[in-house]
Structure formats: C-alpha cells, structure tokens
Amino acid sequence: MAKYLLLKHYRGGPAPVVDVPMDQWTPEEISAHMQFMSDYAGRLEKSGEFVDGQALAPEGTFVRYDGEGRPPVTDGPFAETKDLIAGWFLIDVDSYERALELAGELSAAPGPGGKPLHEWLEVRPLLTVPSPTVTE
Amino acid sequence: MDEALLRSLTPTVLGILVRRGADFAAAEDAVQDALVEAVRVWPADPPRDPKGWLVSRAWHRFLDATRAEAARRRREERPEAAPGPVSSVDDTLQLYFLCAHPSLTPSSAVALTLRAVGGLTTRQIARAYLVPEATMAQRISRAKRTVAGVRFDRPGDVATVLRVLYLVFNEGYSGDVDLAAEAIRLTRQLAAAIDHPEVAGLLALMLLHHARRAARTAPDGSLVPLASQDRSRWDVASITEGVELLQAALARDRLGEFQAQAAIAALHADALTAEETDWVQIVEWYDELARLTDSPIVRLNRAVAVGEADGPRAGLAALAELDPSLPRYPAVAAYLHERDGDLATASLLYVEAARTAANVAERDHLMRAAARLHAHRPG
Numbered sequence: 001m002a003k004y005l006l007l008k009h010y011r012g013g014p015a016p017v018v019d020v021p022m023d024q025w026t027p028e029e030i031s032a033h034m035q036f037m038s039d040y041a042g043r044l045e046k047s048g049e050f051v052d053g054q055a056l057a058p059e060g061t062f063v064r065y066d067g068e069g070r071p072p073v074t075d076g077p078f079a080e081t082k083d084l085i086a087g088w089f090l091i092d093v094d095s096y097e098r099a100l101e102l103a104g105e106l107s108a109a110p111g112p113g114g115k116p117l118h119e120w121l122e123v124r125p126l127l128t129v130p131s132p133t134v135t136e
Numbered sequence: 137m138d139e140a141l142l143r144s145l146t147p148t149v150l151g152i153l154v155r156r157g158a159d160f161a162a163a164e165d166a167v168q169d170a171l172v173e174a175v176r177v178w179p180a181d182p183p184r185d186p187k188g189w190l191v192s193r194a195w196h197r198f199l200d201a202t203r204a205e206a207a208r209r210r211r212e213e214r215p216e217a218a219p220g221p222v223s224s225v226d227d228t229l230q231l232y233f234l235c236a237h238p239s240l241t242p243s244s245a246v247a248l249t250l251r252a253v254g255g256l257t258t259r260q261i262a263r264a265y266l267v268p269e270a271t272m273a274q275r276i277s278r279a280k281r282t283v284a285g286v287r288f289d290r291p292g293d294v295a296t297v298l299r300v301l302y303l304v305f306n307e308g309y310s311g312d313v314d315l316a317a318e319a320i321r322l323t324r325q326l327a328a329a330i331d332h333p334e335v336a337g338l339l340a341l342m343l344l345h346h347a348r349r350a351a352r353t354a355p356d357g358s359l360v361p362l363a364s365q366d367r368s369r370w371d372v373a374s375i376t377e378g379v380e381l382l383q384a385a386l387a388r389d390r391l392g393e394f395q396a397q398a399a400i401a402a403l404h405a406d407a408l409t410a411e412e413t414d415w416v417q418i419v420e421w422y423d424e425l426a427r428l429t430d431s432p433i434v435r436l437n438r439a440v441a442v443g444e445a446d447g448p449r450a451g452l453a454a455l456a457e458l459d460p461s462l463p464r465y466p467a468v469a470a471y472l473h474e475r476d477g478d479l480a481t482a483s484l485l486y487v488e489a490a491r492t493a494a495n496v497a498e499r500d501h502l503m504r505a506a507a508r509l510h511a512h513r514p515g
Contacts, residue, residue: 001242001243001246001265001303001307003266044271045268045270045271045274046274046278047274047275047278048243048244048247048271048272048274048275048276048278049271049275050267050268050270050271051266051267051268051271052268092243092265092266092267092271093243094241094242094243125494127493127494127495127496127499128494128495128496129307129495129496129497131306131307131495
C-alpha cells in the first residue's frame with residue numbers, strides 16, 4: 001500500500017523510442033491513443049488502484065514573491081524548458097514491482113501505426129506518514 | 137448513539153447471516169445497509185435489543201436484494217442451512233480469517249477487514265487511505281469476489297490475520313478515521329475470540345506503541361525521537377495493560393515475533409529516563425527477533441541497540457555486516473557515526489538519509505540533523 005506518481009514528460013526523459021510528434025499522427029491514431037488512456041484509467045479504477053489522473057497544459061508561468069505589498073513577479077512562459085511534464089497517474093498499489101508493471105502497461109499506449117509508443121515514464125514514490133512501530 | 141457498540145456488533149451480525157445461508161458478499165452488503173440505517177434511526181428511536189434489530193434489518197435487506205429471479209432460483213436449489221449451535225465468537229473468528237485470506241493482496245485484506253469486521257463505511261476507509269471512494273468500493277468488491285468460493289467453516293491461519301491488523305496499525309492516523317485506534321479495537325476483539333499468545337503479543341505491542349503517541353510528535357508536527365520524548369506524557373494505563381498482556385503471553389512459552397517486538401517496546405516503556413533503558417536486554421530481544429523473522433530491518437534496529445549497549449563502534453561493526461542499500465541504513469549509520477564523534481561523516485550521511493527517507497516527518501527530522509552538523513562537513 002503505497003502511492004506512486006507515474007509521470008508523463010513531453011521532454012526531459014531519456015531519448016524517446018518513437019519520436020514523431022502527435023500533430024503528425026493521423027486523427028484516428030490520436031483517438032486510439034486517447035481511448036487507451038481512458039481505458040487504462042478505467043482498468044485502474046476497477047482494480048482498486050486508481051487515485052488520480054490529470055493532463056497538464058504545456059505552457060505554464062513561473063511566479064515568485066516580490067516583497068510586502070507588491071504583486072508577485074511572473075516570468076515565462078518558456079518554450080524551451082528542459083523538462084516538461086505532460087500529466088500523470090497517481091496509483092495506490094501493494095508494491096513497487098506493481099507500480100513498475102502498471103507503468104510498463106501505460107508505456108504501451110499506441111502511437112503512429114497503432115504500435116506501442118514505448119514511452120519513457122517516470123515512477124516516483126510519494127512520501128508517506130511515519131509508521132508508529134517502524135519510526136522512532 | 138453508541139457508534140462503538142454498533143460497530144462491535146458488525147462481525148456478529150454478519151456471521152449470523154452467513155450461518156443462515158446468505159453468501160458472504162451479499163450478507164456483507166446487507167449488514168452495511170443495516171448499519172447505515174441504524175446510524176439514521178437509532179438516535180431518535182433506540183432499539184431495546186440492538187443486535188436483534190441489526191440482524192432482523194440486515195436479513196430483510198438481504199432477502200430484498202436477492203429477490204431477483206436468478207438469485208431466488210439459486211436459493212430454492214440450496215435449502216437454507218439451519219443455524220447450528222455455533223457461537224458468535226466462532227463467527228467473528230471466521231470473519232477475521234476470511235477477510236485476511238491468503239488469496240487477497242494486503243491492501244484488499246485490509247480494506248475488507250475494516251469494512252466487514254470493523255463496520256467502517258467504504259467512504260471512511262477511502263478517506264483513511266486517501267484514495268477516491270469509487271476506487272475503494274472496487275477494491276472491496278474485488279476482494280469479496282476473490283473470497284467468494286472460500287468455505288466459511290474452516291479454521292484459517294491466525295498469522296495472516298495478525299499481519300493485516302499490524303498493517304492497519306502502522307498506517308497511523310491520516311484521515312478522519314484513527315486507524316491505529318481501530319487496529320487496537322479489532323485486535324482486542326480478536327483476542328476475546330481466540331486464545332493465542334501472538335494475538336496477545338500484537339495487542340500488547342500496539343498498546344505499548346500507542347501509549348507513546350502523544351509524546352511522539354512536537355506541537356509543530358515534527359518527530360520526537362524516543363530518547364527526547366517527555367515520558368510523563370506516555371499513557372500509563374496503556375502501558376500497564378500492554379505489559380500485563382505481554383507477561384501472560386510470555387509465560388506460555390510460545391514465543392513469536394509480536395511478543396518479541398512487544399518485549400522491546402515494554403523495555404523502553406519501563407525506563408523512567410532514556411539513560412535508564414536496559415539496552416543489553418533489548419539487544420537480546422533483537423537477537424531473538426532476528427532468529428524468528430530473519431528480517432534485515434530487525435538487524436538494522438539491532439545495530440542501533442548494540443550501539444547503545446556496547447558503544448557506537450560496536451554498533452558500526454554490527455552495521456557493517458548489513459546491506460547498505462537497506463532502507464534507513466544511512467540514517468542508522470549517520471546516528472552511530474555522530475555518537476562516535478565523527479561529525480563530518482555523520483553530516484554527509486544525514487544528507488543521504490534525508491534524501492532517501494520514505495516519509496515527510498522522518499525526512500524533516502534527518503534534514504534538521506544534517507543542518508545541525510553542517511559546520512562539521514568537510515569543505
């Protein structure tokens with residue numbers, strides 16, 4: 001029983017196996033990809049492992065505090081940020097091995113030609129609350 | 137309305153329905169419905185016989201739910217089993233076994249136990265484990281399907297039940313349900329249903345750890361290590377009960393891992409100040425525990441105890457025999473090096489320990505330790 005974030009990156013991971021941007025796929029290939037994602041979320045819910053799934057807009061703004069009484073400073077958007085997060089699934093599973101297995105499944109989402117994308121996904125454990133008999 | 141009473145009746149009522157021939161999954165749903173109704177109705181109209189009320193209401197729910205044609209045919213083919221001369225204690229015990237059945241994954245067993253034995257709602261369990269209610273509902277119905285074919289009349293393995301209860305206890309206190317208190321309640325109920333030294337050992341272990349709960353966190357939420365805890369804040373009643381349970385269990389001479397863990401907790405509870413801790417005896421119990429479980433985590437904790445009993449050098453020697461990739465190894469190494477006066481090494485190890493910590497409170501604690509020794513770090 002531990003939660004893991006399966007992070008989907010637009011950029012920033014190891015070199016992609018399939019390097020064709022989605023705007024160059026056919027509309028049917030895009031639909032098949034989206035259908036896969038929604039089926040995947042459905043399977044996670046049925047197996048009792050789904051916590052959350054979200055997609056992020058690619059462009060964001062950097063914001064910081066600029067002192068008492070002043071509006072926050074904003075910067076960006078930066079088109080060329082090295083790392084760019086596309087979205088995530090948050091899962092609650094029995095083991096790290098199960099988290100890897102589920103990430104492997106998600107990575108098989110279809111791309112051009114309906115073939116698996118082999119997309120690199122990042123698996124990050126969430127920090128937990130301390131267990132009374134283990135901590136101290 | 138007495139919610140504790142209501143929830144303590146859950147396994148008995150469920151057991152009675154199953155004895156009457158209801159299948160477990162349907163009976164469990166019916167009992168949940170009856171519990172929800174009780175919460176609504178009892179405050180204005182408390183029943184004279186709460187158990188009888190629940191049994192009758194759950195049974196009617198069950199009949200309503202199975203009135204579908206297919207279900208009725210099934211029941212006609214299989215005559216209802218007459219309620220045999222079986223006590224509710226046995227029913228309760230069977231439920232524990234079923235909900236901890238080895239065919240279930242740990243998280244399913246935990247969820248099913250909390251609902252079918254603990255009488256918690258799916259929403260409460262979902263909140264306690266910080267997952268959506270729909271996910272928890274699926275987890276529970278899958279678990280029910282998994283155990284659907286399991287016979288209800290065969291004794292199970294009490295060790296599997298204890299592991300599930302231990303998991304619930306260690307989940308701690310996030311959410312609006314106090315899972316540690318719930319684990320204690322369920323273990324106490326199990327101890328009343330079965331005479332087994334390890335059940336008593338686990339209950340003792342939980343009580344002894346629970347006794348320190350108030351002292352374990354500072355007002356700002358940060359972790360207070362055992363040695364720095366205000367021992368006047370330990371719950372004496374819990375400690376007394378835990379120690380008595382443990383002594384009675386140990387006297388039966390059937391040692392198990394939970395009794396050994398409880399013995400270690402009892403030795404800590406026994407020390408009026410951290411300096412008075414009997415570390416030599418604690419090391420002996422860790423040796424016992426290592427023989428019983430062969431767990432690397434136990435050996436890691438043993439190294440800490442050796443460091444206290446025989447000095448940090450001895451602790452480091454014990455640590456050197458272990459795999460450095462073990463979780464919390466850097467934290468233990470950092471602590472022992474600090475005690476040994478090697479602050480530069482300790483500081484670097486605390487940084488690594490904070491980086492690999494699995495929970496927020498521990499990470500923050502280790503980060504503060506690293507910061508405290510920062511000046512000693514090699515330039």
